[in-house]
Amino acid sequence: MKKFSDALEQDREFEFGGELFKYRYVHWSILTEIVDGSNSNGKEPTATENVQEIVDSIPKFIEPDGDKRIHEMLSSKDKPVPIGQVNALYEWLLEVTSGRPTVPPSPSEVGRGKTAPSLKEK
Helix, strand or coil, rough: CCHHHHCCCCEEEEEEECEEEEEEECHHHHHHHHCCCCHCEEEEECHHHHHHHHHHHHHHCCCCCHHHHHHHHCCCCCCCCCCHHHHHHHHHHHHHHCCCCCCCCCCCCCCCCCCCCHHHHC
């Protein structure tokens, strides 16, 4: 018998900014809202809007005992978190909660390609 619940991560703790948090699985509608970019109202969002959406979305993935802490951490101007870390956390949370990688694998070349022996034949 296939038990899909066995595929879920049991250890959901992670460290971010020197603090421990636990992520939670969110309702599918939250994931699709993020993917659809429903906050853009049909226009291309600015860089500021993109980052603000990420900062607003991350706490949705955090268990209630840490969601306010991580929001404060991400919003702090006194101790800013590097944007690369914010993006990495966001992408990781999307991956672990959806079970899908956020970046599609790079396409492979068509055909067998050139090997060292075939290059020498020319």
